[in-house]
Structures are given as C-alpha cells and as structure tokens.
Amino acid sequence: xxxxxxxxxxxxxxxxxxxxxxxxxxxxxxxxxxxxxxxxxxxxxxxxxxxxxxxxxxxxxxxxxxxxxxxxxxxxxxxxxxxxxxxxxxxxxxxxxxxxxxxxxxxxxxxxxxxxxxxxxxxxxxxxxxxxxxxxxxxxxxxxxxxxxxxxxxxxxxxxxxxxxxxxxxxxxxxxxxxxxxxxxxxxxxxxxxxxxxxxxxxxxxxxxxxxxxxxxxxxxxxxxxxxxxxxxxxxxxxxxxxxxxxxxxxxxxxxxxxxxxxxxxxxxxxxxxxxxxxxxxxxxxxxxxxxxxxxxxxxxxxxxxxxxxxxxxxxxxxxxxxxxxxxxxxxxxxxxxxxxxxx
Amino acid sequence: xxxxxxxxxxxxxxxxxxxxxxxxxxxxxxxxxxxxxxxxxxxxxxxxxxxxxxxxxxxxxxxxxxxxxxxxxxxxxxxxxxxxxxxxxxxxxxxxxxxxxxxxxxxxxxxxxxxxxxxxxxxxxxxxxxxxxxxxxxxxxxxxxxxxxxxxxxxxxxxxxxxxxxxxxxxxxxxxxxxxxxxxxxxxxxxxxxxxxxxxxxxxxxxxxxxxxxxxxxxxxxxxxxxxxxxxxxxxxxxxxxxxxxxxxxxxxxxxxxxxxxxxxxxxxxxxxxxxxxxxxxxxxxxxxxxxxxxxxxxxxxxxxxxxxxxxxxxxxxxxxxxxxxxxxxxxxxxxxxxxxxxx
DNA sequence: CGGAGTCAATGAACCGGTTCATCTGCGTTT
DNA sequence: AAACGCAGATGAACCGGTTCATTGACTCCG
Numbered sequence: 001x002x003x004x005x006x007x008x009x010x011x012x013x014x015x016x017x018x019x020x021x022x023x024x025x026x027x028x029x030x031x032x033x034x035x036x037x038x039x040x041x042x043x044x045x046x047x048x049x050x051x052x053x054x055x056x057x058x059x060x061x062x063x064x065x066x067x068x069x070x071x072x073x074x075x076x077x078x079x080x081x082x083x084x085x086x087x088x089x090x091x092x093x094x095x096x097x098x099x100x101x102x103x104x105x106x107x108x109x110x111x112x113x114x115x116x117x118x119x120x121x122x123x124x125x126x127x128x129x130x131x132x133x134x135x136x137x138x139x140x141x142x143x144x145x146x147x148x149x150x151x152x153x154x155x156x157x158x159x160x161x162x163x164x165x166x167x168x169x170x171x172x173x174x175x176x177x178x179x180x181x182x183x184x185x186x187x188x189x190x191x192x193x194x195x196x197x198x199x200x201x202x203x204x205x206x207x208x209x210x211x212x213x214x215x216x217x218x219x220x221x222x223x224x225x226x227x228x229x230x231x232x233x234x235x236x237x238x239x240x241x242x243x244x245x246x247x248x249x250x251x252x253x254x255x256x257x258x259x260x261x262x263x264x265x266x267x268x269x270x271x272x273x274x275x276x277x278x279x280x281x282x283x284x285x286x287x288x289x290x291x292x293x294x295x296x297x298x299x300x301x302x303x304x305x306x307x308x309x310x311x312x313x314x315x316x317x318x319x320x321x322x323x324x325x326x327x328x329x330x331x332x333x334x335x336x337x338x339x340x341x342x343x344x
Numbered sequence: 345x346x347x348x349x350x351x352x353x354x355x356x357x358x359x360x361x362x363x364x365x366x367x368x369x370x371x372x373x374x375x376x377x378x379x380x381x382x383x384x385x386x387x388x389x390x391x392x393x394x395x396x397x398x399x400x401x402x403x404x405x406x407x408x409x410x411x412x413x414x415x416x417x418x419x420x421x422x423x424x425x426x427x428x429x430x431x432x433x434x435x436x437x438x439x440x441x442x443x444x445x446x447x448x449x450x451x452x453x454x455x456x457x458x459x460x461x462x463x464x465x466x467x468x469x470x471x472x473x474x475x476x477x478x479x480x481x482x483x484x485x486x487x488x489x490x491x492x493x494x495x496x497x498x499x500x501x502x503x504x505x506x507x508x509x510x511x512x513x514x515x516x517x518x519x520x521x522x523x524x525x526x527x528x529x530x531x532x533x534x535x536x537x538x539x540x541x542x543x544x545x546x547x548x549x550x551x552x553x554x555x556x557x558x559x560x561x562x563x564x565x566x567x568x569x570x571x572x573x574x575x576x577x578x579x580x581x582x583x584x585x586x587x588x589x590x591x592x593x594x595x596x597x598x599x600x601x602x603x604x605x606x607x608x609x610x611x612x613x614x615x616x617x618x619x620x621x622x623x624x625x626x627x628x629x630x631x632x633x634x635x636x637x638x639x640x641x642x643x644x645x646x647x648x649x650x651x652x653x654x655x656x657x658x659x660x661x662x663x664x665x666x667x668x669x670x671x672x673x674x675x676x677x678x679x680x681x682x683x684x685x686x687x688x
Numbered sequence: 689c690g691g692a693g694t695c696a697a698t699g700a701a702c703c704g705g706t707t708c709a710t711c712t713g714c715g716t717t718t
Numbered sequence: 719a720a721a722c723g724c725a726g727a728t729g730a731a732c733c734g735g736t737t738c739a740t741t742g743a744c745t746c747c748g
Contacts, residue, residue, distance in 0.1 A: 081425030259629035285603035404734035
C-alpha cells in the first residue's frame with residue numbers, strides 16, 4: 001500500500017522517515033551506511049526510499065559536511081588533444097572514488113587562475129588540480145597558499161608545498177637534442193612555449209645541457225619561445241627558415257604545435273627530412289603518419305592523469321603524507337624518418 | 345580598526361552583518377545586488393566583507409535556492425580531440441553566464457548515462473548537455489523524461505522534447521559519396537560508428553542517398569559499423585582491403601579514426617591516392633598534412649559548443665520557448681589529393 | 689495636520705540533510 | 719531483584735545562506 005505522496009514536490013528524508021515509521025536520523029544513517037542500524041530497519045527504510053523514489057540532495061549534504069565531493073581541474077586550454085587523455089583518466093579515477101570533476105580553462109592568465117581558485121573555494125571544492133601560467137607569480141602563489149583545499153600541480157613545479165605530477169621534459173629535450181647533434185646538426189632551432197612555466201623551462205634546460213655536453217654554444221637567434229598554439233608555430237617556423245643562415249633542424253618542443261610547423265614548411269616549399277630535420281616535442285597521429293614520419297618525444301599522459309587523481313585523493317583523505325610530493329613520468333624519444341644526418 | 349575575527353574559522357554573513365552593523369538580510373541583499381539597499385549601507389557592507397575576507401558559501405546558496413549554477417556535460421569519450429573544441433567553447437559561454445561546468449564520460453553505455461543523470465539531479469545541476477549511446481533506449485528515455493532540469497542533446501536527435509545541436513552529417517556524407525561516385529568509384533567502403541546514434545545513422549543515410557541518386561546499389565559487405573576508435577578503424581580497414589574484391593575507395597566516416605585507417609593501409613603496403621582513395625569523416629591536422637592530403641568533411645565544432653551553451657542557458661532561464669528546438673551546423677567537403685579518379 | 693503610500697532595513701523561518709546528546713529496552717552481573 | 723552496560727533509535731540543533739512579513743521613517747497630498 002503505497003502512501004500517497006505528492007509526486008510534484010520532492011521527497012525528503014522526513015517523508016522517508018514517516019513512510020518507514022522511523023526517525024530522520026535513522027534514514028540518514030541508512031543513507032550513509034552507518035553500521036548501527038538493524039537489518040530490519042535498514043530494509044524498511046530502503047523499501048520506503050524505493051517506494052517514494054527518494055533521491056538525496058547533495059547540496060544539502062555538502063552544506064552540512066562542508067565539503068562537496070567535487071574536484072576541480074583547471075588547465076590552460078582544453079583544446080590540446082593530448083590533454084584530453086589526462087582528463088579522461090583523472091575523471092575515471094575520481095568518479096570511481098565518488099567525486100565529480102569540475103572543469104575550467106585558465107586561458108593561461110594569472111588573473112583567471114586566481115579567480116578560479118576563489119570560485120573553487122566558494123563551491124567548497126575538495127581538491128584542485130591545475131596548471132599555472134607562471135609558478136613565480138606573486139599573487140597566484142598567495143592565492144595558492146591561502147587555498148583551504150589541497151592543490152596538485154599539473155606539469156608544474158617550484159612550489160614546494162604542493163603535490164605535483166610532471167613529465168621529464170628535460171630528459172626528453174636532452175635526448176632529442178643529442179640525437180640531432182649526433183646527426184651532425186649544429187644550427188638547431190627550438191620552439192618552446194612560455195618559459196615562465198615548467199615544461200618549456202625544463203625543455204630548454206635539456207636542450208642547453210645537450211649542447212653543453214657536446215661543447216656547442218647554441219645560437220640564441222634560433223630560439224623561439226612563447227609558442228603556445230599551432231598558429232604561433234607557423235609564424236615561428238616561417239621566420240626561422242627565412243633567416244639568412246637558417247637552421248638545419250627544427251625542434252618543435254611545444255605541445256601539439258607540430259601542425260603549424262609542418263604547414264609553414266609546406267607553404268615555404270620545404271620538405272622535411274632532407275632539407276631540414278624536424279623533431280616534435282609531443283607525439284601524435286600526425287607525427288607518426290606524416291611523410292616522413294616525425295621523430296617525437298612521447299610520455300604517458302594517461303598515467304599522469306591517473307597519478308594526479310590518485311595523489312589528490314590521498315591528500316583529500318587527509319592521509320599523513322609529506323607535503324609537496326612529486327611524481328615524474330619518463331619521456332622517451334621515438335626516432336623516425338624526419339631526423340636525418342646533416343647533408344654536407 | 346579591524347575587529348578581531350578568528351581567521352581559523354570561516355567568516356559568515358552573520359559576522360559581516362555584525363562588523364557592518366546591519367542585519368544579515370542586508371548583507372544578503374548586497375551579495376545579490378538587490379536594488380533596495382542604500383549606497384551608504386552597501387559600501388559599509390562591502391567594506392566589512394573586504395575587511396573580514398568574506399567568501400559566500402555556494403553550497404549554502406545552492407541548497408536554499410534549489411539550484412547549483414552547475415551545468416553538466418557528459419560525452420561518450422573526451423578522448424576525441426575535436427570534442428575538446430566543443431567543450432572549450434561551451435565552457436567559456438557558461439562561465440561568462442556564471443555557471444560552472446561539470447564533466448563526465450558516459451563511455452557510451454546506457455547504464456552509465458542513466459547513472460549520470462541520477463547523479464546530476466542529486467547535485468541539483470541546473471542543466472545538462474550530453475550525447476547518448478542510443479536515442480531509442482527505453483530506460484534512457486525514461487530517465488531523460490524524468491529529469492527535472494533541461495537536457496540538451498549533443499549531436500543526437502529523435503527525442504522531440506529535448507533541444508539539440510547537431511551537425512549536418514547526412515549532407516556531409518552525401519557530398520563525400522557523390523564526390524567519390526563522380527570520380528568513377530563503385531566499390532566504396534564505409535566505416536561508421538554506432539548506428540544506434542544520430543551521427544552514424546545520418547552519415548549512412550547520406551551515403552545511401554548519394555548511391556540511390558546515382559542508381560547504384562552499395563555492396564553491404566563493404567559497410568563496417570561500430571567503428572568507434574582508431575583501433576576499430578585499423579581492423580576494419582585491414583579486413584576490407586583483404587577482401588577478394590576490395591573497395592577502391594574508403595569513406596572513413598567515424599570521427600577521429602582516420603589515423604587507424606592510414607596505419608592499416610601503411611601496414612598493408614598500400615598508398616593512398618592511386619591504389620585506393622580515402623575520404624575522412626572529420627577534418628584534422630592529420631588529414632590536412634598527410635601525403636597526399638586527405639579529402640575530409642568539416643564542420644564547426646566550436647560553434648556547436650557555443651550554440652549548445654547558449655540554447656541551454658535560454659532554457660535554464662525558463663524563457664518561454666517551444667520544446668525541442670534543433671540547431672544544425674552545416675558540413676562541407678574539403679577536396680584534397682586522397683580522392684582520385686578510379687584507375688581503369 | 690493627519691492619513692496614505694513608499695522605501696529601507698530587520699530578523700525569524702526556512703532549505704534538506706547530518707550530528708550528537710539523550711533515551712529506550714534488553715541482557716548481564718552481583 | 720537491583721544496578722549496570724550497551725547497542726540501537728530518537729529528534730532537536732545545526733550547517734550558512736535567502737526570503738518575506740513586519741517595522742520604522744519619511745514623503746506626499748487633501
């Protein structure tokens with residue numbers, strides 16, 4: 001005999017309690033799998049919940065508990081195909097643990113990063129994973145240190161107090177550069193993103209380390225930083241190959257910008273491989289299937305996503321762990337046909 | 345003279361009210377830009393808020409208001425590079441309007457879709473945009489019709505009551521097929537995704553319409569459906585070209601699966617262009633820069649994302665609009681070198 | 689000059705759960 | 719038989735905002 005409940009207005013714990021003939025506290029305990037409920041009452045409550053089509057109100061739970069079971073992920077631009085892998089894996093891990101993912105784009109601007117941190121705390125978000133445009137930015141650092149919830153940095157470092165998941169870009173760039181130097185290249189142009197952030201900074205370090213090891217002083221005119229998009233890479237490539245003394249190799253180290261570089265070369269009537277060697281800073285279908293296939297640095301973004309989520313979960317659980325743990329996934333160089341010995 | 349407020353525990357409206365010497369209701373009105381507050385009091389309250397470093401608790405607001413200012417986006421798999429564009433634009437529009445984006449992956453399974461809808465209503469999410477694995481699925485349809493918040497379908501149709509944003513895949517496929525037929529191809533293989541969902545269904549319709557218009561009966565053995573990933577495309581391509589009577593053209597209509605197809609061809613020692621023509625169902629850097637460049641169907645996913653967000657905002661605002669509005673972005677065929685006249 | 693009308697400001701009740709001090713009933717101990 | 723212990727159930731208070739009926743001050747007009 002189903003009691004008549006107005007289907008229009010939502011069913012609340014009170015209604016369930018009345019239907020099951022128990023106190024609201026008991027309904028709450030059933031909802032939260034509290035052990036001190038007899039099987040009989042538990043079943044009666046569950047029956048009542050099914051009967052009435054009850055659904056908890058997570059906002060009410062959040063308010064009382066002071067936490068939302070939300071995890072925010074803010075990255076500079078989702079429009080980076082490989083980042084989708086990171087997010088996908090992180091979301092899967094978080095959902096498994098009962099968390100929901102909030103997504104926002106920082107557009108790589110400090111003000112937005114700060115505003116987002118504020119928005120996240122207003123929402124009582126339980127944890128944050130994010131990129132930063134500049135780890136040294138005063139206001140951003142202040143905002144981070146005031147954040148009441150754990151924050152994990154995605155491919156960023158230099159903030160000791162925070163956990164981070166990074167890729168070993170330094171080693172990747174070192175390998176790529178040594179490879180080109182080994183092929184006889186001396187005029188190697190490098191395209192990197194924003195040097196204020198970890199990935200580009202460490203790629204440049206790796207590049208310089210390889211040059212130093214080979215006893216070579218890189219030509220500063222062949223360095224292009226602030227290459228963040230495919231369009232930037234197009235312009236940088238076009239300007240590089242137009243130099244009086246053009247480079248013999250291009251190291252397109254910025255993420256997902258290979259397309260712009262190749263487009264520029266094609267436009268300028270240049271072919272990769274014989275005239276000019278190319279190494280990509282991140283792997284892709286394009287790198288693999290281009291003619292010739294492009295030598296590229298690869299690392300496991302899916303693993304980064306999983307690790308980021310797992311580390312953040314541990315931190316949110318409040319486990320007693322040392323602050324500022326870092327996890328680095330290795331990079332490897334996949335040598336393909338686009339990097340050829342220097343033609344004499 | 346800043347009052348001494350225990351920095352440890354959070355500041356609440358009550359504290360702000362006390363500091364400013366006003367009632368809590370007044371603080372709330374200031375927070376919500378209610379017009380009936382004198383400038384003097386408004387300023388006093390704002391000063392107090394700044395003084396105490398006050399931050400509203402959005403969970404408390406959500407609970408009282410019954411809405412969360414969250415919009416959920418659930419798609420089958422974020423690991424589809426071009427979808428990132430959709431999400432990016434949608435997020436920008438929603439954030440502008442004060443909403444935060446929740447993200448989840450349906451993994452293209454009806455149970456997950458239903459579970460997510462339930463999770464979203466529990467969170468008092470204000471609106472949902474999602475893909476469906478199968479528009480005709482009974483339980484999914486039931487879950488959708490019971491959803492208390494507006495739901496917008498992403499590239500899906502057949503549910504009259506819901507708003508939707510689609511691409512004109514039928515026309516794209518028709519154009520591509522006519523193009524191949526015009527080049528003399530008669531044995532055209534088609535790789536599509538799940539025919540239970542709109543995009544693949546309408547691509548197949550377009551394909552068939554073009555064949556019918558040319559008076560040609562397509563060979564059913566050349567159709568491969570359920571191609572959802574690059575790996576699926578690899579297998580489908582390998583099996584197609586191994587047929588006794590292989591196709592002379594491949595229409596890789598499924599989204600972002602071109603890589604798998606090209607990888608298979610390369611493995612089988614086939615070259616695109618002379619031996620076999622290829623048309624891709626979605627454009628990409630790979631299609632544009634491959635040798636030969638791949639003829640592809642293109643449409644504006646960024647615009648789809650913007651429109652989806654805008655339509656959902658209108659609906660959430662409760663505007664009096666007819667139910668089930670549909671917006672279709674056009675598709676175009678970009679003809680490149682991979683589609684060549686049939687060699688005789 | 690008094691009554692009606694207007695506009696700000698007030699603060700108690702409310703949103704829908706969870707928590708915890710308190711109570712109940714039953715078995716154990718002495 | 720009285721005292722005790724304890725598991726299980728109860729329900730009022732609470733989380734931190736918003737809402738709205740009410741109050742108070744002030745203006746306008748006959």
